[in-house]
Every structure is written in C-alpha cells, then in structure tokens.
Amino acid sequence: MKWVSHIAIAGAVCVVFNPAAVPAAVLGSTAPDWFEWVLSAMQRRRVKHRGITHYLAAWLIVAAAGHFVWDWNGWLFWFAMGGAIHWICDALTVSGAPLGWWSDRRMTLFGGKVQTGRPSEYIVTIVVLVICAAVVWVTRSHGNGGPFVPFFYDWAGFYRAGLVSAHEWRANRFNLF
Numbered sequence: 001m002k003w004v005s006h007i008a009i010a011g012a013v014c015v016v017f018n019p020a021a022v023p024a025a026v027l028g029s030t031a032p033d034w035f036e037w038v039l040s041a042m043q044r045r046r047v048k049h050r051g052i053t054h055y056l057a058a059w060l061i062v063a064a065a066g067h068f069v070w071d072w073n074g075w076l077f078w079f080a081m082g083g084a085i086h087w088i089c090d091a092l093t094v095s096g097a098p099l100g101w102w103s104d105r106r107m108t109l110f111g112g113k114v115q116t117g118r119p120s121e122y123i124v125t126i127v128v129l130v131i132c133a134a135v136v137w138v139t140r141s142h143g144n145g146g147p148f149v150p151f152f153y154d155w156a157g158f159y160r161a162g163l164v165s166a167h168e169w170r171a172n173r174f175n176l177f
C-alpha cells in the first residue's frame with residue numbers, strides 16, 4: 001500500500017483509542033518501509049522488500065513491551081501498533097507480508113485482493129476512515145470524552161453511573177474483558 005493509506009489508516013485507528021499518540025502511530029505506520037532504507041544504508045546492500053522489517057511478530061512483541069514493560073504516554077505501543085497496522089494493510093495486498101522470522105512465506109488476508117495504487121486500496125482506506133470517524137463521533141457525542149473501546153468494559157464508569165454496585169465494581173475492576 002502507499003504511504004498515504006498507511007498513515008491515514010493507522011492515524012484513524014489511533015485517534016479512536018489514544019489521540020495524543022497519533023504522531024507515534026503515523027511514524028510507526030511507515031516504519032516497516034523506511035526501516036528498510038536505514039538497514040540498507042547500514043549494511044550497504046539492499047534489504048529485501050517486505051522482509052525482516054515486515055515481521056508481524058516483531059511489531060507485536062514491541063507493542064506488548066510498550067504495554068506491559070515500559071512506555072512513554074503510549075507512544076512506544078502506538079509506534080509498534082502503527083507497524084502492525086502496516087502489516088495488516090500489506091497483507092491485504094496481492095503480495096502479502098511475512099508473519100515472522102521462522103518463515104519467508106508471505107501471508108495474505110482475505111485473499112490478498114487489494115492492489116496497491118488501485119481503487120481497491122483507496123476503498124479500504126476510506127472504509128476504515130469512515131468507521132473510525134463514526135466511532136469517534138458516537139463516543140464524543142455521548143459526552144464521556146473517553147475512548148469507546150467495545151471490549152474493555154468501563155467498570156468505574158458503570159459504578160459512577162449507578163449501574164453496578166460497589167461490590168460488583170470492586171470484584172470486576174481488574175477485569176479488562
């Protein structure tokens with residue numbers, strides 16, 4: 001996919017969850033490609049396109065490290081999520097993207113029907129933008145200001161709203177799902 005699509009998709013997804021981390025997500029959304037230039041310059045030979053810098057597993061490990069080990073305002077996590085989203089976008093295309101270092105085989109998602117630079121790429125981009133914009137619009141208009149995350153229940157919010165008792169809140173406050 002073209003960078004404009006990578007940036008738009010990662011930026012839009014990040015806005016839904018953590019608007020302050022969008023610069024990190026945007027940087028990460030193109031990182032698998034510009035890491036290839038950095039590596040090529042360092043090794044003085046061309047790095048294979050959609051190779052080592054496009055391992056989904058590596059991006060997910062960095063994201064997990066950002067989430068569980070160390071991060072700065074979610075930037076490491078979202079930088080890595082940008083890379084992972086880049087992988088998803090590339091995997092939607094005909095040539096696919098590799099899962100990890102154990103296999104050179106590239107994987108495609110949904111049959112790899114997207115063609116870079118063709119209408120199919122822009123349709124995917126626009127659909128993601130519309131969905132993200134709708135989610136942001138719905139959550140903002142509900143007035144709580146926080147991100148709407150369908151699979152993370154806001155137990156504290158339920159408690160304040162009187163929907164659950166203090167006991168239920170205490171029992172569930174560490175339940176993320």
Ligand SMILES: [Zn+2]
Nearest residue numbers: 032033050090
């Ligand atoms: Zn790429």
